[in-house]
Structure formats: structure tokens, C-alpha cells
Amino acid sequence: MKLMKMVAGAVAAAAVMTTGSALAQQYPDRPIKVVVTTVPGPLDAFARAVVNQMSQRLKQPMVVENKPGAGGNVGTDFVAKAPADGYTLLFALDSTFTVNPSLYEKMPFDVNKDFAVIGVPVTYSQMLAVGPNVKANNLAEFLKLAKSSKMAYASGGNGSPSHLTMAAFLGTTGTEMVHVPYKGTGASVVDVMSGQVDSVFAVTSGIWPQAKAGKLKALAVSGSQRSASAPDVPTVAELGYPQFNATFAYVVAVPANTPKEIQHLLARELAAAMKTPEVMEFNRTADYAATDLNPEASAAWLRDTRKRWNQVVVQAKITN
Structure with missing residues (x-):
């Protein structure tokens, strides 16, 4: 059998x-x-x-x-x-x-x-940007401002890449900010441009054209390498946080x-x-x-x- x-x-x-x-x-x-x-x-x-x-x-x-x-x-x-x-x-x-x-x-x-x-x-990768009226032109100035005042960041929604990247960034740098989730990254970027929210991590294609037009200030890239589209924007790793890599x-x-x-x-x-x-x-x-x-x-x-x-x-x- x-x-x-x-x-x-x-x-x-x-x-x-x-x-x-x-x-x-x-x-x-x-x-x-x-x-x-x-x-x-x-x-x-x-x-x-x-x-x-x-x-x-x-x-x-x-x-x-x-x-x-x-x-x-x-x-x-x-x-x-x-x-x-x-x-x-x-x-x-x-x-x-x-x-x-x-x-x-x-x-x-x-x-x-x-x-x-x-x-x-x-x-x-994601690109970190702030609105044109935020008094920070580089990552060091942004972190100093965030640690001395109450600031908010936008995201494309809870658990979205933009949210996760910022959460990882805040944990790495020992910074606290208020999370403002949106239903999609596009809307979040628009409100950062208008000054409704201070900052956002979003895909380069959503940030860089607006930065070149003066509507946003691009501060850093989340990945281990610079963006081919924006080679002048440094990575977070280059700016004092060598282990940071959000891809x-x-x-x-x-x-x-x-x-x-x-x-x-x-x-x-x-x-x-x-x-x-x-x-x-x-x-x-x-x-x-x-x-x-x-x-x-x-x-x-x-x-x-x-x-x-x-x-x-x-x-x-x-x-x-």
C-alpha cells in the first residue's frame, strides 16, 4: 500500500x-x-x-x-x-x-x-525640499531650524515612501517634526510650494523642476548616490550622515x-x-x-x- x-x-x-x-x-x-x-x-x-x-x-x-x-x-x-x-x-x-x-x-x-x-x-531616491520662504538653504540650516522651532513635513500618505524617508531621516538626525499626510505626493508638494507646510521628501521628478523654477529649495537626496538629473544636490550621506540610505x-x-x-x-x-x-x-x-x-x-x-x-x-x- x-x-x-x-x-x-x-x-x-x-x-x-x-x-x-x-x-x-x-x-x-x-x-x-x-x-x-x-x-x-x-x-x-x-x-x-x-x-x-x-x-x-x-x-x-x-x-x-x-x-x-x-x-x-x-x-x-x-x-x-x-x-x-x-x-x-x-x-x-x-x-x-x-x-x-x-x-x-x-x-x-x-x-x-x-x-x-x-x-x-x-x-x-527621494529629494528633500523646503518652501521658498523657509529660512534654510542647506541641510545644516534646515536641521538647526527644525530643532529650534516647530516645523511640519508633508507626505504622500501614511506609510508612503515620502513618509518613510522622512521618518528615517528624523530618526537618524534626532529631529522631531509634525507629520501632515496627504492623499498623494503631488498635493503635498503643492502645499510645500505655497507655504502651507515646511518640507517634503518626494521623487526627484516631482521636486527638481520646481526647484529650478525657484518654487522650492532642494536640500538633499535620500539615496547613496546623487541624482543624475540634479548632480549638484548632495546626498544626506555626504552631509554628515554616512549610513543614511533611503531607496x-x-x-x-x-x-x-x-x-x-x-x-x-x-x-x-x-x-x-x-x-x-x-x-x-x-x-x-x-x-x-x-x-x-x-x-x-x-x-x-x-x-x-x-x-x-x-x-x-x-x-x-x-x-x-
Whole structure:
């Protein structure tokens, strides 16, 4: 009886492998759904630029659907529960995988078990800016002012990259400021320009054009390297805090049990799309840094980053 069960199990496993291989050989033979976990904006624009190139190579339409909500959990959960056949692809903010497990008391999915990571194709930093009327022209002056008076900072929402970056910055520099969350980074930047709030961390593409126009003052960059778009703006690390590095990314993933052959194909096509002139120009304009990380290295990046942000969330007492 035991031998019969072992044989039956082996036959079933072989059948699954055969089915997966057959599926991979035919793949793709119909349109692929691409779930973007935000409203139209930076992630959506990046996803569309990339899948346009992938679609041409795969010779199948790739249809983008925006499913925002709960810090990316809504769209990500949809993909977690989708058939694992390669026809549902996720484009998400890395914070859904690296921050939300610490921020939300209960998650609808397991970031470690429910997904196969296809890639972390780009990373990006945040730029610290103050309004034109704030009497600080560099980071040292800003910190001196913040420690001697009551100041406020805007963010794109609780647990957003702009919020997390400032929380990490305040913890690193031993500074306290009042948090003013907005429903989106765009609105937060507008209110800093108008003087309603003192400061904000936001993506370079949202800050630098306004700084060049004199509507904001750019003080520092959160990543370990200066922005290619604004090479004259120093990093926080350069200005006396060498360990500071707040970097974010985009994640491409599929349901966990998607056949390995399909995972490898999608990873290969993602890498090829990233090297096209169109996507490279998009990344240059958006100030995104291509990573060239393979799926295994991408998954490791997410695990390491999750540990770092967990410390920030706990120390800053950030709650959902």
C-alpha cells in the first residue's frame, strides 16, 4: 500500500511537471493582464513603458489594469489569488512587500510564500525640499531650524515612501517634526510650494523642476548616490550622515506556483525591455536607476529592505 502511494505521488508530480512544460511551450497564446497597484502616476507610466516593449517581443497584448488601495494590498492580493499560469503579472511599489508587513496588523497575502519575484528592475531616491520662504538653504540650516522651532513635513500618505524617508531621516538626525499626510505626493508638494507646510521628501521628478523654477529649495537626496538629473544636490550621506540610505523600487511578480519556465521567460523579457532605448530614456527622465538584478537577487533585495524598514516603522511608531 505504501509503495502504491509513493508511485501514485510520483505519477501526479510528473503530470504536474508535464502540464507546466506544455503550458510554457505554448505561452503566451492570449493577452496577459498586468495589474498596477496604484492610480495612474509614476508606477503606472513605468509599467506601461515596459510592457509595451515586452508585448512587442511576446507578440501578445499586455493589458494594464489599475487596482489601487490599502497601500498596494488590493491589487497585490488580486494577483496572489489569480491562476498561476503566467497570464496575470504584477507591477507594485516595493513598499507593499517591504513596509506593509510591518505596517498592517493583518495582511491578505504572504509576501514570502504567495509570489514568485520576476524582478526589481529599478530603484529611486527621494529629494528633500523646503518652501521658498523657509529660512534654510542647506541641510545644516534646515536641521538647526527644525530643532529650534516647530516645523511640519508633508507626505504622500501614511506609510508612503515620502513618509518613510522622512521618518528615517528624523530618526537618524534626532529631529522631531509634525507629520501632515496627504492623499498623494503631488498635493503635498503643492502645499510645500505655497507655504502651507515646511518640507517634503518626494521623487526627484516631482521636486527638481520646481526647484529650478525657484518654487522650492532642494536640500538633499535620500539615496547613496546623487541624482543624475540634479548632480549638484548632495546626498544626506555626504552631509554628515554616512549610513543614511533611503531607496525605493518597483517590483514585478507573478503568483507563486507559476511554472518555472514561464517565470524565466518573463524575467528574460523584462530584462530585454529594460535595455531598449525607449525604456532607458524613460528611466533617465524619471531619474530611475536600473538594477540589472535577476529574480533571485531581486527577492534577496526585498528581504533585506523589509528588515530595514521594519526597524524604521517600529522606532517611529508608524501605524496604519
